[in-house]
Amino acid sequence: MTPAPTAVRPRIGLDDEHFVPDPRPTLSWRTTGTARDWVQAGAEIEAVRGGTRHTAHVDGDDAVHVAWPFAPLEPREHVRVRVRVRGADGSASEWSEPAEATAALLGPQGWQGRFIGSGSQAPHRLRTEFTVRGRVRRALLRATAFGAYDAQVNGVPVDDAELKPGWTGYQWRLTFDTSDVTALLRPGRNALGIELAGGWYTERFGFRDAARRFYQGAPAASAHLVVEYEDGTTDSVATGDGWRWARGPVVEAGIYQGEAYDARLHESAWAHPGFDDTAWRPAVPVDVPDVRPEPRSAPPVRVTERRSVQRVLTTPSGRTVLDFGQNLVGRVRIVVSGPAGHTVTLRHAEVLEDGEPATRPLRNAAATDRYTLSGEGEEAWEPSWTFHGFRYVEVENWPGALTASSFSACVLHTDMPRTGGFATGHALLQRFHENVVWGMRGNFLSIPTDCPQRDERLGWTGDIQVFAPTAAFLHDCDAFLRSWLRDVVAEQRAAGGIVPMVVPAVIPQVPGLSEPVAAWGDAISVVPDVLYERFGDTGALRECFTAMAWWVDTVAERAGEDLLWEGGVQFGDWLDPDAPPDLPGRAKTDAGIVATAYFFRSAELTSRAAALLGRDADARRYADLAERIAEAFRSAYITPGGRMMSDAPTAYALAIVFGLAPAERRAAMGLRLRDLVRAYGYRIATGFVGTPLVCEALAGTGHTAAASRLLTRTECPSWLYPVTMGATTVWERWDSMLEDGSINPGQMTSFNHYALGGVADWLHRRVAGLTPAGPGYRRIRVAPTLLDDLDDAAAWHDTPYGRAYSGWRRSGGTVDFRVEVPPNTRAAVRLPSGAEYDVGSGEHHWTERHPRPRRTRAPLSLDSDLVTVIDDPEAYEAVLAAIRSLDPERAAAFRATTRWTPGRTLRNPLDKAPLGVLEAVEKALADLPVGDLAES
Known part of the structure; x- marks a missing residue:
């Protein structure tokens, strides 16, 4: 008898949030069961709306992003949906558990509440009271802010979301939150309170002395509460006349600077009915951008985990520092007792340098929180209007004896379900993958940011472009990235076809607002394609297609008739490890090769999207353009012998992985890439663009052993070097921390950047072998x-x-x-x-x-070929250890400068070494076993 399948509760829309922003949300469901080779033959969908049942049928195996089969949802309409499936084998399921959703849509009257506040930038509170006059059937609150807000009804927070409504391009787009507050109302008088801070809206963006406010004006909040009674009548409470404001205990608040809180100013009943607000002032209308708020379409930011202190340290200078054991993003909660007016200070840092918290990498970000005690017994507090990237927290002025149990770290990020993982017994590689996950968690906070700690935390388009495949495997980020892409489209529209390097585009002085920049602007074509490939989401392609085409057309205009994109400002293979610390764009690979390769890639993806959307003429147009770009690339940059004009690993990786390598030269190009990777001692020689591709290009051309060696190297630069230095997230630079424990001297150094972790996608798809072959x-x-x-x-x-x-x-x-x-x-x-x-x-x-390759070793000496030595890990380590034992500086220089190319002997890079060093190397090589080697 065929086992019956089980239909899992369906998903209404793109995520599992209750309020959906679309009147026609897609439907998705899964089936579980023990039957092998089970395929859905059809499904029945039931929707209950207003007490009426509606049914629809789906034939075939469609079960992901199925089009809404009913009439569109009305504003505030509640719907309950369940499914049952039947299999091609004749099996059938029972009805699934129902999923429920409410339409977070605006009616034809539009947004109701006025935007109000104090008229100043300082954090403050807003309140009003209203009467509930009967039995309430349902009460929904819509709220938003230019700034960051939280709302309470009768003193109870309306939800557990943080830093609402999140960061969008405020001049183009603002989202609102919907909350069901039915359970919070009571008969008679009720109170609605809003706490308001500046958040991203009043922040100063930019680098060092160039930091300026981008958005102008004071923060403002707007809310509209609709109370539906059981008798069918409704009441509305909206921000406007009758609201009052006052300063609260939040004295200062900034994303970069931190929060200062004076508990002596807290009034616990301020959001309760009957509170005496006669000393409060009337709220005033605030001028804000002319933007119609839209429903939030991504999960909110939440506290997803709380972590305990691992160690309490005393630094060489006598400071008290907490070590949470993990570089994370969020804030610290304290429980403290002490006299009124006593102020505790918390300073955050990612790493220690010389045993002290290292704050230089934070640049202008103070990353400091202060709490002034009320003196009323035990007090618990955590900041609400900021976040920090940290592992270490310096505690200053703690009253009494400090204990680790008085502190906990609150991990903050957009609340996306974890959907993927990787496991291996290789401990360093496993830790590296965990670092990738933590880096994503910390940098997927309202928008996809580059880093979470310094005076930046911006939506750099290049970072997410290279990391999107990894992100889509690790977390359910479809709704999150769809929301951010709407900002990308809006910013591109404002920039006349150019996709800014930063979205929201808040730093006018950076390149990429007046000129297109390759690999960064290409996020508009790459990210929607990833969402289609990984989630089966054609909606992303549909919403972004015009922007994709506009981007390609914009680049085509800049490239000119020869279709080589070689002009303008380019970042190229950013953070090539050979680039000077303060010139991270000075890479080995020519920027024109990078730009033209991405020009081809975006044209190809735009053609593919057009075909999927039924835009046949566009599909042919962009396919033809892509082919012409490919021919121009091959003619200009690839020699008949298969050499790239920039003889650097990134150039070969781009050509091979993007499909630009001619079939007849692909093997030669793969061999040259192998030789270059080996020449650099199997250490990383790629930057931002090449790093996610180099292992793919090696393994794809038959050089898996080289990819394996590159992946597992621990010398700097390598993926595993930071792990050996204690890293718990992926670093921005290969050498953000030098081997002596000092921090890279460059102005730009972060210890939590996910971009270089993009190789994790290769681990998932190729090493473990799990790849989507069809959408979703x-x-x-x-x-x-x-x-x-x-x-x-x-x-x-x-x-x-x-x-x-x-x-x-x-x-x-x-x-x-x-x-x-x-x-x-x-x-x-x-x-x-x-x-x-x-x-x-x-x-x-x-x-x-599959036995491992049999290893043999002939006798080695200073006259052995360099390739023979570097391809023998034990021999290489023996040589390096011998040099280091006598001259550590010479060993470091030998490791950094030797190019391991054939036709040269080991004696060559050691030609100026003292006789004692040469003798030590000869002895170390002579001591190695020869002949057949046992498997290590």
């Missing part, structure tokens, strides 16, 4: 890549259809493979032997023989 993983490609330096690797991902898994594990010369395929999907499996299988849902196992 409707079809899956499983093709694991065995790495000589790993004993195992596995990845799991909660696809829109259910959990998929691919993993492998060595045991001697045997490798076991396990694959899980979710119901209603199929997977094309290709094992390392070349064996191929087409499988349906369920768990699958295979075993193959």
